[in-house]
Amino acid sequence: MLKPWREVAEPHEDVRRGTMQQAEFAADITMVRNGVASEQYQNPHLFFARTYITEGMKLLLDNVLMRITGNGGDPVVQLQTAFGGGKTHTMLAVYHLATSGKDAGEFAGIGALMDSAGITQLPVARVAVLDGNRQAPNSPQLSGGIFINTLWGELAWQIGGVDGYELVRLADESGTSPGKQILSDLLTRYAPCVILVDELVAYLRQFSHNAKFAGGTFESNLSFVQALTEAVKAVPQTIILASLPESKTETGGVAGDFALDALEKVFGRIQAIWKPIAPEEAFAIVRQRLFANIGDEAARVSVCREFAKLYADNADKFPSDVCEARYFERMLAAYPIHPELFDRLYEDWTTLDRFQRTRGVLQLMAKVINRLWVNNNSDLLIMPGNLPLADNEVRNQVVAYLPAGWDPLFDKDIDGERSISVEIDKDTRFGTVQAASRLARSIFVGSAPSGVNQNARGLDEKHLMLACVQPLNNIAVFSDALARLRDKLHYLNHISNKYWFGTKPNLRREMEERKRRFESDEHCLPLIKKYLSDALSVRGCFDGVHIFADSNEVPDDANLRLVVLKPNEAYSQLANNMAHSTAARIVATRGGQPRQQQNRLIFLAPDYDSCKNMRDRAYTYLAWNSIVNDFDNKSLDIGNAQAEQAKATRISCEKSLKQAVLEAYCRLFAPVQFAQAGKMPTKQEWESGQISASGTSLINAIDSKIRQEEWLITEWAPIHLRKQLVDWFWKSDKPFVSIREVWTAFGAYLYLPRLKNIDVMKNAIKSGVECCEFFAIAQACVGDKYEGFIFGANVHQVTDDMLIIEPSAAGKYAEELRRRQQEEAAKADAEQLEKSPITSNVPPPASRNVISNTLENNPPFNKLITRYHASVQLNATTSKMEFAAIFDEIIKNLTADFATAVEISVEISASNSTGFADNLQRAVSENGKQLNINGEFVEE
Numbered sequence: 030m031l032k033p034w035r036e037v038a039e040p041h042e043d044v045r046r047g048t049m050q051q052a053e054f055a056a057d058i059t060m061v062r063n064g065v066a067s068e069q070y071q072n073p074h075l076f077f078a079r080t081y082i083t084e085g086m087k088l089l090l091d092n093v094l095m096r097i098t099g100n101g102g103d104p105v106v107q108l109q110t111a112f113g114g115g116k117t118h119t120m121l122a123v124y125h126l127a128t129s130g131k132d133a134g135e136f137a138g139i140g141a142l143m144d145s146a147g148i149t150q151l152p153v154a155r156v157a158v159l160d161g162n163r164q165a166p167n168s169p170q171l172s173g174g175i176f177i178n179t180l181w182g183e184l185a186w187q188i189g190g191v192d193g194y195e196l197v198r199l200a201d202e203s204g205t206s207p208g209k210q211i212l213s214d215l216l217t218r219y220a221p222c223v224i225l226v227d228e229l230v231a232y233l234r235q236f237s238h239n240a241k242f243a244g245g246t247f248e249s250n251l252s253f254v255q256a257l258t259e260a261v262k263a264v265p266q267t268i269i270l271a272s273l274p275e276s277k278t279e280t281g282g283v284a285g286d287f288a289l290d291a292l293e294k295v296f297g298r299i300q301a302i303w304k305p306i307a308p309e310e311a312f313a314i315v316r317q318r319l320f321a322n323i324g325d326e327a328a329r330v331s332v333c334r335e336f337a338k339l340y341a342d343n344a345d346k347f348p349s350d351v352c353e354a355r356y357f358e359r360m361l362a363a364y365p366i367h368p369e370l371f372d373r374l375y376e377d378w379t380t381l382d383r384f385q386r387t388r389g390v391l392q393l394m395a396k397v398i399n400r401l402w403v404n405n406n407s408d409l410l411i412m413p414g415n416l417p418l419a420d421n422e423v424r425n426q427v428v429a430y431l432p433a434g435w436d437p438l439f440d441k442d443i444d445g446e447r448s449i450s451v452e453i454d455k456d457t458r459f460g461t462v463q464a465a466s467r468l469a470r471s472i473f474v475g476s477a478p479s480g481v482n483q484n485a486r487g488l489d490e491k492h493l494m495l496a497c498v499q500p501l502n503n504i505a506v507f508s509d510a511l512a513r514l515r516d517k518l519h520y521l522n523h524i525s526n527k528y529w530f531g532t533k534p535n536l537r538r539e540m541e542e543r544k545r546r547f548e549s550d551e552h553c554l555p556l557i558k559k560y561l562s563d564a565l566s567v568r569g570c571f572d573g574v575h576i577f578a579d580s581n582e583v584p585d586d587a588n589l590r591l592v593v594l595k596p597n598e599a600y601s602q603l604a605n606n607m608a609h610s611t612a613a614r615i616v617a618t619r620g621g622q623p624r625q626q627q628n629r630l631i632f633l634a635p636d637y638d639s640c641k642n643m644r645d646r647a648y649t650y651l652a653w654n655s656i657v658n659d660f661d662n663k664s665l666d667i668g669n670a671q672a673e674q675a676k677a678t679r680i681s682c683e684k685s686l687k688q689a690v691l692e693a694y695c696r697l698f699a700p701v702q703f704a705q706a707g708k709m710p711t712k713q714e715w716e717s718g719q720i721s722a723s724g725t726s727l728i729n730a731i732d733s734k735i736r737q738e739e740w741l742i743t744e745w746a747p748i749h750l751r752k753q754l755v756d757w758f759w760k761s762d763k764p765f766v767s768i769r770e771v772w773t774a775f776g777a778y779l780y781l782p783r784l785k786n787i788d789v790m791k792n793a794i795k796s797g798v799e800c801c802e803f804f805a806i807a808q809a810c811v812g813d814k815y816e817g818f819i820f821g822a823n824v825h826q827v828t829d830d831m832l833i834i835e836p837s838a839a840g841k842y843a844e845e846l847r848r849r850q851q852e853e854a855a856k857a858d859a860e861q862l863e864k865s866p867i868t869s870n871v872p873p874p875a876s877r878n879v880i881s882n883t884l885e886n887n888p889p890f891n892k893l894i895t896r897y898h899a900s901v902q903l904n905a906t907t908s909k910m911e912f913a914a915i916f917d918e919i920i921k922n923l924t925a926d927f928a929t930a931v932e933i934s935v936e937i938s939a940s941n942s943t944g945f946a947d948n949l950q951r952a953v954s955e956n957g958k959q960l961n962i963n964g965e966f967v968e969e
Contacts, residue, residue, distance in 0.1 A: 031335055031500065032328040033407040034365035038320045040398050041079075047399040058120050058227055059160040073125035077136035081317040083310045086119050087142065089270075093123050094146045096268040097154045097221040104261045107296040108272040115387050116272040120225050123270060127154040127223040154221040154266075157187035161232030166244035178243040180232070181207050181253050188219045204245035206252035212260035221266035224257070230274055233288035247288075255295050271296065311375055311390065312363040318391055319398055323364070332409050333360040335500040346504050348491050360410075366394070367412040369495050370474070377478045384430045384478070396423050413474040414467030414497035418444040431477055434532035442518045442530070443469045449517050453510065462502055464510035471496035472514075472521065476529030487522070487529030524668060536656065536671055543652035553647045554595060560690045561593055564727040566958060570741060570785055571631075581620035587629060587776045589741070589785060591731065593694070594634040596644060600696035600717075601637035608634035608696065609715055616700050616713070626776040628783050631699045631735060639693035646689045650682040691722040697731060699740045704780035706756040713779060716740055743785045747797025750790065751804060753781065754833060764838035765810060768794070769829045791827040798824050805839030807832045815842060826930050897923065905939075937964065 039045075060066040069075050082090070095102035108116045126133055130153035134140040143151065159180055169176040170183070175194060177183050182201030185193040196215050200207035216222050236247035244250070254271075261269045273292055323329055337357040340347045350356060359368045374393070379386045400417040401408075408415050417423050418439060428435050442449055444466060453465035475488040475496065488496070490511065498504055515523050519538035520530050534542045547553060558576050565574045572588035577595045584590070592615060600608035612632045618624055635643065657679050659665035660672045667675070698717040704710035718738055720730040735741040757774070758766040772790060775781045784790055797803035801821045808817030810832060817831075820839045834842070899919070903911045923931050950966050957964045 031332055031409055032325065034332075034410055035402060035406065037325045037328045037332075038316075038323050038365040040319055040402060041321050044319050044395055044398055045402055047396075047403070058117055058124060058158050058225060059163050061121060061124060062156070062158045070121060073129055073132075073136055076121065076125060077138060079318050080118070080122065080138075081310065081314045082122075082138045082142075083115075083314070086115075086122060089119060090122060090126060090139075090142055091146055093126060093223065093268060094143065094148055094151070097127060097152060097223065097266055098148055099221075099266050100146075100148075102268070104268055105258050105296070106268070106270045108270060117227060118387070120227060120270060120272065123223060124156055124158070124225060126151075127156050127221075129153075152221055154223045155188040155219050156223045156225065157184050159183060159224065159226045159229070161226075161228035161230065164232050164244065166232070166235050167242040169243050177201060179204060179245050179253070180250060181212070181257075184224065184257075185215055188222055189215060193219060204241060204243065204249055206245070206249045206256055209256040209259045209263075212256055213263050216260055216264040216267045220264060222264075222268075224261070224267070224269040226269065226271040229254070229271060229292060230285050230288045233292070234282065234284040251291055251295065254292065258295065311387070312359075312366070312368075312371060314387060315366065315371075315390060315394055316364075319395055320365070329361065329364045333357060333364060336360055336410070339498070339500050340495075343504060346491060346498075347495050351495060365411055367410040367496075369492070370411065370413050370416075373413055373474050373496075377475065378430065381430045381478050389430070393423075393426050396420075396426050409499050412467075412496055412499075413471040416470050416474060418470050418473065419446075419448075427477070432532070435477065438473070438520045438530055438532065442520050443473050449519070450514065453513050453517065458506060459510045459513070462506060464497070464507045465514055467497040468493055468507060468511050468514055469518070469521075472528050473530050476531075479529060486531075487524075487527035489526050490528075493528065524671070533665065536667060536675060539656060540649070540652040543655055544648040547648050547651050549597070549644065552651055553644055556647050556651065556686070557596065557643065557690055560687050561694065561727075564691065564722075565591070565593070566955070567726070567728050569728040569732045570735070570743065572786070580615045580618055580624075583615055583619065583630070585619045585624050585626050587626055587772065587787070589629050589631070589783075592630055592632050594632060596635050596640045596693075598634060599637040599640045600634040600698070603637075607637075608632070608698070612698070612700070612715075613713070627700065628779050628781060629776050631697070631731075631740065633694055633731065634696045634698070635693040636696050639689070639695070643686075643689040643693040646682065646686040650679065650686045653679040653682050691727055694727070695720050695722070697734055699735075699783070700779050702779040710778070710780045740783060741785055742782050742789060745782075745784065745789050745793040747793050747803040749782070750793045750797065751802075751836075754804065754835070757781070758833075759835040764835035765807070765815075765832040767829075768827065768831050768833060771833065772829070787829070794827050794831075794833065795824045798822070801840060801843075802836060804836055805834040805843070807834060818842065818846070937962075 057066060057070075061070055064071065069079060089106065092102040092106065094100075096104065108119065125136070126139060129136070129151070131150050133151050134143050143149070164170075164180065164183065169178045171177075172186055173191060175186070175191070177186055177194070179201045181197050182194060185197045185201075189196070193215060194201070196211055196218075197207045200211065233247060233250055236242065236244075236250065238247055240246070245253075257269065261267045271292075273296070274289060334357070337360070340351045340356070344352050356368070362368075363371055371390075374390050375386070378384045378389065383389075397411065397416055400420045400423055401411065401415070404417065406415060406417075418427070424439055424444075439445055440447055445451065448466075448469070450465040450469035454460040454463050459465050471493050472488060475492065476486055479486040490508070493511065494504060494507060497507055511528070514521055515528075519534045519542065520532070522529050522531055522535050533539060554577060561576050565576070568574050568591075570589065571591045573584070573590045574593065575583050575590060576593040578592060583592055592612070594608055594611055598607045598611040600606065612630075612634075615632075616624060616627050616630055653675055656665065656667070656675045657672070660667055660675065696717065697720050698715045701714050701716045702710040702712070703714075716738065718734050720727075720734045722730045725733075736743065754766065754771070758771060768787075768790065772787045775784055775790070794804070794806060798806055798819055799822065805815075805818060805820035806824065806827065807815035807819070808831060809815070815832070815834065818834075818839075820834075820843050901911075901915065920931060920933065923929050945966060953964070954966070
């Protein structure tokens with residue numbers, strides 16, 4: 030029976046109880062020197078009991094032992110490792126070794142070092158700690174009644190007190206380096222001496238160049254360091270250890286970079302005795318610091334052997350290196366922590382700037398072990414898959430090292446009661462081993478600190494199995510759970526068998542998340558409006574198309590207008606029909622004033638049942654479009670493969686959206702009233718119809734529908750016009766009405782016909798005037814005369830100001846006119862006979878040939894001038910001004926005579942030897958369509 034780790038390895042009491050403070054992991058050498066550090070650092074017995082002496086520390090302590098006993102050794106040691114690499118902890122070991130004298134041999138591990146060096150008794154050395162974070166360049170420190178200004182003053186005071194300080198007093202007060210000789214005298218007098226210099230870069234970067242402080246100048250401090258290293262080399266039984274940052278990322282800016290460069294030149298000739306912590310040593314450091322002991326060595330070996338057997342028996346499911354014998358040795362060294370967890374922490378997490386190599390691992394693992402211990406975790410080893418990331422303290426610890434944006438992942442995907450992984454584990458098959466949760470945690474641990482290059486990120490399935498699976502587990506269960514996570518999680522990415530979490534949702538989930546970002550009015554409406562504008566760019570029989578326009582945006586004039594309503598104003602068969610309500614407001618008013626031309630509006634609305642699908646497709650397209658745009662703008666790194674997939678999906682979604690818009694906007698309706706002559710019209714009603722744009726354009730479908738339903742009249746017979754005139758316009762006391770008045774009424778009253786334009790009525794008038802059945806026309810009525818009276822004759826031009834005369838009244842007027850003509854002709858004949866001496870052979874005057882039913886009294890001309898034609902070449906840059914002059918001086922004069930029919934044509938010819946730009950062609954072509962100008966760009 031394999032024992033869980035908690036029955037074999039017991040954590041230290043402070044770890045079990047969770048009383049270990051984070052500050053306890055941060056060694057502070059000045060606090061130790063001042064006697065105010067925590068017990069584990071202040072007490073050398075406790076310190077060495079929990080300190081694993083690495084190979085690098087052993088070499089350094091050996092060198093210190095030789096140096097302070099006068100047996101050789103390197104006098105100057107530069108400690109330069111990565112942030113959190115153990116420099117301060119090593120200095121503390123040197124401090125306790127140097128200050129403990131004969132008691133040092135009782136410390137764990139130190140006796141063996143002294144024996145190896147042949148040292149039986151160790152002298153008590155004077156130790157000076159120069160801490161750059163404690164010193165201030167312009168703030169003297171009061172010690173024993175003396176104000177100490179400089180590093181050399183502090184050094185002399187710490188190793189020699191008042192007498193030692195007197196040796197450097199003048200240099201300290203003047204801020205100048207004391208020089209090698211004075212420092213040599215100081216060290217010789219008080220040897221053996223150990224000088225520990227920590228955070229020297231942090232101190233020197235505070236000095237401004239060419240500026241002097243109480244602590245001296247940058248140059249004087251650099252001279253002091255140079256002189257000190259030379260003095261230490263010259264004086265036996267003295268040694269200096271100085272810590273420097275390994276990289277410029279830890280220097281704190283430009284000034285720190287400069288200081289580090291300068292110090293590296295000073296220490297550059299010195300060979301540092303330092304060896305970085307090896308991975309196996311890291312195992313031992315963590316175990317010794319966090320665990321009291323391994324109570325059952327046989328149980329440890331048994332567990333590690335079963336893991337090794339699991340890997341060997343399933344070699345195709347795990348990384349190849351774990352099947353080798355040396356991995357078994359690594360498991361023994363790392364127990365009770367699985368080596369894969371150490372690898373992820375030391376290889377991945379230590380790449381983060383704020384995650385210290387040793388201290389960061391200790392801080393995290395202390396919280397992890399405490400939570401697992403309290404929760405009675407019974408796993409065989411502590412693995413990436415069983416890290417308690419649902420615990421707030423553990424979660425906060427790991428998130429603190431990461432960039433912003435990771436918190437939502439835990440609740441949504443990784444761990445916690447509401448996470449999807451926990452939801453998946455409610456399936457009994459997965460839940461018995463918490464397969465989904467273990468995998469999610471393992472993916473997080475292995476991918477959260479990765480770089481931004483997503484194609485190289487993540488863990489493959491074999492490493493995930495290594496992070497989760499224990500002996501007796503069914504590997505297939507974890508493989509199935511991984512597939513379920515791949516389908517369900519929002520932030521899990523998967524490419525080329527690599528899995529990783531990112532702070533941005535994966536593509537499909539990303540799309541779903543982005544859909545919720547878009548607002549109907551702000552994003553969806555403009556998109557739907559765009560596709561409607563494209564579909565209605567050719568206006569058909571309409572003079573204007575108004576998409577999603579408010580009432581005041583729809584002009585109140587005689588032009589025929591199509592008003593397209595918004596999706597939230599959809600047409601419904603239910604009683605609450607938003608389309609009718611919105612349209613009624615538009616018909617009734619414009620800008621708060623009653624609308625006059627109510628009969629010039631036709632409405633197009635979406636079907637209520639189709640709007641949901643249209644909106645969803647719009648949001649889907651917007652989401653995919655934003656993903657593609659972000660990739661193109663380099664603000665979203667999804668890789669080329671996913672980007673191509675997103676672009677193809679966007680094209681498909683756009684086609685789907687266009688079709689959805691055409692399918693949704695299928696409800697056509699127009700206001701109507703019904704009335705009989707002499708009676709009040711009915712209340713406003715709606716004529717409604719459904720259209721289908723499949724196989725044809727939307728505007729063609731609308732045109733066809735309104736003509737078929739006779740909502741719009743494009744050709745009209747005179748008899749229909751005559752009926753409307755009889756019913757509504759001609760009165761017994763006024764048998765005529767102006768064309769303008771009729772046309773205005775047709776636009777105003779919903780019970781009157783809706784004509785495409787006034788030309789439809791004019792064409793009916795022309796046809797009706799040719800015979801004597803329908804009506805006559807005249808230019809005006811003056812007294813009892815009709816000027817320009819036409820009845821039963823062809824009409825060349827009909828103008829808005831003409832009068833339409835009731836046919837019986839027109840007949841009486843024509844008869845009266847004929848009688849008058851005959852009387853005038855007879856009178857003229859009589860007068861002619863009286864003047865002529867011979868009358869028998871005189872032909873009758875021309876005035877006798879009276880056309881009884883026309884009023885064309887044009888005077889006779891020998892030759893009629895009936896045509897005028899002119900052409901002119903305009904300058905392209907001043908054509909607007911030139912054409913205005915032509916209109917005022919020529920066209921306006923010609924049209925002043927109502928009988929003059931004027932036709933104007935404009936011919937535009939343009940060429941560009943370099944070729945017209947695409948955007949220019951689009952702009953000119955689109956504007957031409959709007960202005961009904963037929964034009965095209967052609968190749969030569």
